[in-house]
Amino acid sequence: xxxxxxIAGAVVGAPLRYLTDRAVQARHDTLFPWGTFTVNVxxxxxxxxxxxxxxxxxxxxxxxxxxxxxxxGALTTYSTFSYETLRLAEEGARxxxxxxxxxxxxxxxxxxxxxxxxxQAVWG
Numbered sequence: 001x002x003x004x005x006x007i008a009g010a011v012v013g014a015p016l017r018y019l020t021d022r023a024v025q026a027r028h029d030t031l032f033p034w035g036t037f038t039v040n041v042x043x044x045x046x047x048x049x050x051x052x053x054x055x056x057x058x059x060x061x062x063x064x065x066x067x068x069x070x071x072x073g074a075l076t077t078y079s080t081f082s083y084e085t086l087r088l089a090e091e092g093a094r095x096x097x098x099x100x101x102x103x104x105x106x107x108x109x110x111x112x113x114x115x116x117x118x119x120q121a122v123w124g
Contacts, residue, residue, distance in 0.1 A: 002065050009070020013043075017075045031093050033084040036077060037104060043076035044108040048115020055116075058123035 020042075021035030028034045050068040053059035081104055088097035 002062070005062055005065040006070040006073070009066045009072075010074035011070075013071040013074030017077060021080075030096075031088060031091070032096050033081075033088075033100060036080050036084055037100065037107075040076045040081060040104060041107050041111045043072045045111040045115045046075075047072045048112035048117075049119050050115075051112075052116035052119025053123055056119060056123035058119070 017039045020039050023035075024038045025033070025035035047068050050059060050064055050072070054061065054064045054068075081100070085097050085100050088094070088100060
């Protein structure tokens, strides 16, 4: 039955990723993949919140499956991040490719840690 929770989260996360990516990217006239960056950072924050809440006993393992595995798994996208970074490098925008890698890792990890810290402050 746990797989249904993962699927339910993914059913919401995947279309939200696409819609968010398109909406954010439409507002920025640049080569930098702001849409993918945004969904990955937001997903990292949510994942941190859910993980922290679960560790504090404030969220169930079922909620973790629904939100962390299903929703965040479908919302975030390592494959698109990789593709867009390679595309930037191939098109000669190596600076943007480097910024994409560094910013995605640093800001994504920061968002995850902030989510855990927030959850611990609220429920810990």
